[in-house]
Amino acid sequence: MPSPLNIDLHCHSTASDGTLAPEAVVRRAAEQGVKVLALTDHDTVAGLEAAHDAAARLGVELVSGVEISTLWQGRELHVVGLNVDPGSPGLLAGLERNQARRRERAERIAEKLVQAGVPDAPDVLLRAAEGVATRTHFARFLYERGVVSTAQQAFDRYLKRGKRAWVNVDWMPMDEALTLIRAAGGNAVLAHPLAYGMTGVWMRRVLTAFREAGGEGVEVCCGNTGPQRIQTAIGYALRFGLKGSVGSDFHGPENPWIELGRITPLPPTVGPIWSGWPAHLQPPPAG
Numbered sequence: 001m002p003s004p005l006n007i008d009l010h011c012h013s014t015a016s017d018g019t020l021a022p023e024a025v026v027r028r029a030a031e032q033g034v035k036v037l038a039l040t041d042h043d044t045v046a047g048l049e050a051a052h053d054a055a056a057r058l059g060v061e062l063v064s065g066v067e068i069s070t071l072w073q074g075r076e077l078h079v080v081g082l083n084v085d086p087g088s089p090g091l092l093a094g095l096e097r098n099q100a101r102r103r104e105r106a107e108r109i110a111e112k113l114v115q116a117g118v119p120d121a122p123d124v125l126l127r128a129a130e131g132v133a134t135r136t137h138f139a140r141f142l143y144e145r146g147v148v149s150t151a152q153q154a155f156d157r158y159l160k161r162g163k164r165a166w167v168n169v170d171w172m173p174m175d176e177a178l179t180l181i182r183a184a185g186g187n188a189v190l191a192h193p194l195a196y197g198m199t200g201v202w203m204r205r206v207l208t209a210f211r212e213a214g215g216e217g218v219e220v221c222c223g224n225t226g227p228q229r230i231q232t233a234i235g236y237a238l239r240f241g242l243k244g245s246v247g248s249d250f251h252g253p254e255n256p257w258i259e260l261g262r263i264t265p266l267p268p269t270v271g272p273i274w275s276g277w278p279a280h281l282q283p284p285p286a287g
């Protein structure tokens, strides 16, 4: 098992599809020895204020982040914005547009589930009305109602592309997300590059377009990525002139395979995305 790292630039709270409140995420990160943490909820910055308050109390340096669902050439890509100004009007307006897409999708997923004989999902729709509704919320609903025996099974049987409750979403174009992140003073990072199931040819196209549109980094070490995939991602960073980022993609303690700060360190050959950040956001040497 890799040694705990003291920087983690990708995780989720109850502001999107995590199970811990923002304060609890920060507290857990502190307990895990994380010194620099970015909270990167899906299409929202709503958890950042509470996270910043907790971080100030607990001695954690909190980086304002967000993970934006985007489309490029019909493919869904997740773009993490790091060190963004959470009050940026353009960013907030863009995130609200993605949230509206999520609300609309949630209504349609709920309809499809009813058609598939699953009971109504009013609590998930209530959530949708409040803000960020994710497929994870539906997965947990299906699990809690006993329709499936694990949340993963909910994705496999209902929620994945091609399954009964799949609904296509016209997410924000990738270029727009990059523009908004940059206008908010942040650095754009392509999240989990090996999670898209793309061929090498497509990945090269994506990374070229991402770089040309102002993307600055790629996640090299995310979650419990194995050594071979890390090598592939290192190759992406070096070949396409991108900096490296590291993040657990923690969603909650229910998943024992993913823990805050438990990430393979960035190899010295790859420039870190945090290299240009202010001194207080530089991670101290791991010890």
Ligand code: AMP
Residues within 6 Å of the ligand: 017, 042, 069, 133, 134, 135, 136, 151, 152, 155, 156, 160, 251
């Ligand atoms: P959404 O952005 O609403 O489409 O939801 C995507 C979220 O669902 C991701 O951020 C993951 O947390 C989770 N997810 C996506 N695909 C799967 C899968 N195959 N199995 C389990 N969780 C998944």
Ligand code: MN
Residues within 6 Å of the ligand: 012, 017, 042, 136, 251
């Ligand atoms: Mn998620």
Ligand code: MN
Residues within 6 Å of the ligand: 067, 078, 191, 192
């Ligand atoms: Mn993601």
Ligand code: MN
Residues within 6 Å of the ligand: 010, 011, 012, 067, 249
């Ligand atoms: Mn994520």
